[in-house]
Each structure stands twice: as structure tokens, then as C-alpha cells.
Amino acid sequence: MSGLFALLDDVAALVRLSAASVDDVAAAAGRAGVKAAGVVVDDAAVTPRYVQGLDPKRELSIIARIAKGSIRNKLLIILPVALLLSQFAPWLLTPILMLGGAYLCYEGAEKIYEHVAGHQPDPAEAREAAAENPAEHEKKVVAGAVRTDLILSAEIMVIALNEVAAESFWSRAVILAVVAVAITAVVYGAVALIVKMDDIGLALSQKESAGVAAFGRGLVKAMPVVLSTLSTVGVVAMLWVGGHILLVGVDELGWHGPYGVVHHLEEVVHDATGALGGVLGWLTATLASAVVGALVGAVVVLVAHLLPRRKKTAAH
Template sequence: MSAGLAALLDDVAVLARAAAASIDDVGLAAAKAGSKAAGVVIDDAAVTPQYVRGLAASRELPIIKRIALGSLRNKFLIILPVILVLSQFLPVLLTPLLMLGGAYLCYEGAEKVWAKIAHHDAHGEAAERQPDEKTLVSGAIRTDLILSAEIMVISLNEVADESFVARLTILVIVAIAMTVLVYGAVGLIVKMDDVGLRLSQLPGAAVARFGRGLVKAMPRVLAVLTIVGTAAMLWVGGHILLVGADELGLHAVYEAVHHLEEAAHDATGALGGVVGWLVNTLASAIVGLIVGALIVALMSVTFHRAKSTDKAEHTDAGTEQEPAAATETPTVADPKA
């Protein structure tokens, strides 16, 4: 009896070690998959703060919380089921879908650039108006959907050889970790001015001076992040399109960018890695800007025609009503009365 119990305990110990090793493997795979998506995480953290610019300080964290919850819904209710099903049954559709998302990012980035160029005079009036929180949150969640899809697909590619259960577990870990990381960082960024204000009220000249400097610096930091966020949309969107086109057999543009990156890498010695990455990033952003500008132009023409048609119909309807109004006989007082 004791021998049987000992054998049972040995079996349990073996299973426990196997389970622990499996957990370690999942953790390592999740860390590896998440690290590959680090660039998109940085972009997401740079893009999001622009959505709370102009809001009252008391509304910043609640808005970020709503965006974060929307991000989790994006990941768990839309992205995760779709990419797992597609990876299992129709993996060929993952790249085209991701490219559509990349094109949308290019459009958003190019639209912001065009708005800055064409409507800079009206920007001050727009800044004075209180932003519509519902619109801000909806826009942020739409953008997050694309960036989150990029994070999840990159992560999926890193664990494509794992079993379905392992893939699911790893992607759930990545989804939660990335959401906490991104929106935790965003919350910290947008509340740094409040931290500076609190520090400026503490005793100690050095601490107070640092707090005042932080308060003065944060508007500039947020302005820079807005620019970085727009550039990130173009970079990520362009990079998605470049890689996706290469995977679909359209190699020319991707190979041209790759050759430029290699040439820059070889020509700059010890700094080759950084310079090569910058060249690739700049080329991706240019591609994103070109594609985004084409989409903006197409959308502008389409909506301009739609608005012109609506305006013409409205004018015609008004013209048709005028004769009827003219036939009405005005009431004139009887002079005999």
C-alpha cells in the first residue's frame, strides 16, 4: 500500500513539474510574442494621449479608463476570436485584413496632417470648444482596434506552431499585459502635470522647483506626443502595407526599402542598427503618407459630391415650394370695414 502511495506521489510530482514547465513555457512565449509587438505598443501609447487634450483634468482618467475597457473589448470580443478562427481555418485572410487596418491608420494619419495644413487658422476655434467625450472615446477605440489587431497578429505569428490552447492562453496574457502597459503609461503621462503641481506645493526649494518645471513642461510634452502619435499612425500603417504586400507577392517596394535600410546600415558602422531602423521607419511613414493622402483625396471627392448632391436636392425642393407660397392670397383688410 505504501509502495502504491509512493508511486502515486511520484506521478503527481512528475505532473506538477510538467505543469510548471508548461506554465514557464507559456510565460516565455508570451514575453517573446509581446516583445515583438513593442514598437506598436509605443505607438499606441503615443497616439492615445491626444484624445484627452482639452478635457478637464477631472475627466482625463475616466476617459482613459473607458478607452482601456474598449480596448479589452476589442481584443477579447473581436480580435482574438477572429484571428484564432482564421489562423485555424483560413490563415490566408489574416494578411489582407491586417492591410485594411493599416490603410485605415494611414488615412487617419494623413487626415490629421491635411487638417493641420489646410485648417490651421481654424485650429484655435476648435481648441476652444469643449470636446465631445463620446466622439473622443469612439475615435480612440476605433484607432485602438487597428493597433491592437497589429499587436495580436504579430504575437500570433510568434506562436503559430503552438497548439490551439497554448495560442489562446498566450494571446490572452499578451492582450491583458499590453492593455495594462499602454493605458497605465497613458494615465501616467496625462497626470504628470497634476503630480508636478502637488510637488510644487511641498516644502523644499528643489522639489518645488522640479514640480513647477514639470507643470510647465507637460503641455509641450503632450503637443510633441500628438505629433509623434500622428507620425506613428503613418509609420505603423505604412509598415503593415509594406510587409503585407511582400507576403502577398508584391515585393518591389518592400525590397527597395530593405535595400535602403541595408545600405544605411553598412554605411554608418557602429550606428548601423539605429540608422537602418530610422531609414526603414521613414520609408514606411512616407509610404503611409502617400497611401493615406490618396484615401483622403478619394474620400474628399466622394463626400464632396455627396454633399453637393444633397445641397442641390435641398435647393430644388425649396424652389418647388416657392410657387405654392406665392399663390397664397394675402389677407387684406376691407376698407369698408
């Protein structure tokens, strides 16, 4: 009988250990997900534009295909590579993260350039292309979205990995898998809700209840503003996250000046503004990171647009 009680004690201990491990994984995955929040916002802001001009009946199907591509990117490509690098060449993670940060800066600055220069995609052209060959157009849309997602997903996963670098190999693997699945579900669930919000509003506007119908009409009218705001937030998020990654990266590589200046500004604002110090200090650091991101992005955009022109001039 004593042997049975001893066995039950051992089983109970294993259960408690397993529960603690699950809690630790969940907590670590939560911390890693929060660190990647800026890129998640960007991902959620970028994706809705891929279904603009397409048949509304196909929107959810296309988003589902993009989501499947995203989870494949994270679990089958990025996760193994990130784990191998963290195990055998951890010194490469910061430079890779900085390359991703520079790309985010470029993306943000490129969108600003397109807006200022009037080079934004024409929704009418997208609708015409979709009408001519719907299946082929959908295929191109999904492929383009999955390619963009690969960069953003890599950034998310490396940021998350950086947060849990001290964990064991298998803990890192489990945590990153949890982050990959959770973030993909959140991002593409939010995207599906956003792109169908006008349909939901239209359905509500036809209800008999005057209040519900008015809410539905308001929802339909609000969606263009929501999408426009989301697009702006996405650009700001790219510049902020990209700039912050670069500042932290150069600090970790030994150049402490730029990050030190931003951190000092944050502390000055924090100490000078009393109860609002935490929020205003964070906003100061965020704004400084966005400015750095915009400057770096502008340089990359300038180089990207000048090089093709020089090649054409040399060819002539």
C-alpha cells in the same frame, strides 16, 4: 513506497512541464507584444487627447472606462474572431492586417492634413461642450475612444497572432489573452500617468523643499511639450507601422519588389556604417516604411476628401 515515489516523480514532472509551458507562453507573449510595439505607442499617443478640456477630477474615471472598453474589444470581439480566422481561414490574416495597415496610414496622413489645413479640433469648443452637458459629453468621448481603440486593438492582436501562428490553438488563445491584458494595462496606465503628470507637478511645486518644488514647476512647464511630442510620435508611429505592414504584406502575397528595395537599403546602410550599422540600418528601414505609409495615406486621404465633393457636385 516505490509507488509513492513514482507518483511524486510524475507530479514533479507535471509541475516542471507546467512551469515550462508558463515560461513559453510568457516568452511568446513578450515577442508578440514587441512586434505590436509601434501600434502600442500610437494607442498611448492618441488616447490623451480624448480627455482634453474635461474636468480634471473626471480624467482618471474616463480613462478607466476607455480601458474597460478596450479590454472588452480585445477579449470579447477581436480574440474570438482572430482565433477562428487563424484556425479556419489563415490566408485572410495578411489581407486583414494590410487593411488595418492602410487605415493606420490614413490616420497618420489625415492628422498631417488637419495640421497643414488648420482643421485641428478647438480645445475651447471641447470645454464648452463638456460644460453644457458633462455626462453626455463624457459618454460621447468614451464611445469615440473605444471605437478608435477597436481598430488599434485589432491591429495589435492580429500582429501578435501573426507572431505566434505556429502555436497550437489553445496556446494562441492564452498568449493573445495575456497580450491583450498586458498591453491594455501598459497603455492605459501610461495614459493615466501622462494626463495627471501636471497635477503631480503642481502638488510637488507646493512642497517646502526648494529642489522638489523646482522639479514640480519644471514638470508643469514640460507637460505641454511632452504632449505635443507624444502626438508627433504617434503620427510617425502610425505611418511607420502602417507602411511596414503593407510592405511585409505585399511581400507575403508575392510582390517582392517594394520590400526587397527597403531591405536592400537597410543592408547597404548597415554594412557601410560600422559599429552604428544596426541602429542606422533599422532607422533607414523605419524611415522607408514611414515614407511608404505617408504616400499610401495621402492617396487614401485624397480619395476620402474628393468623393464627398463629387457626390455634392452630382447632387447639384
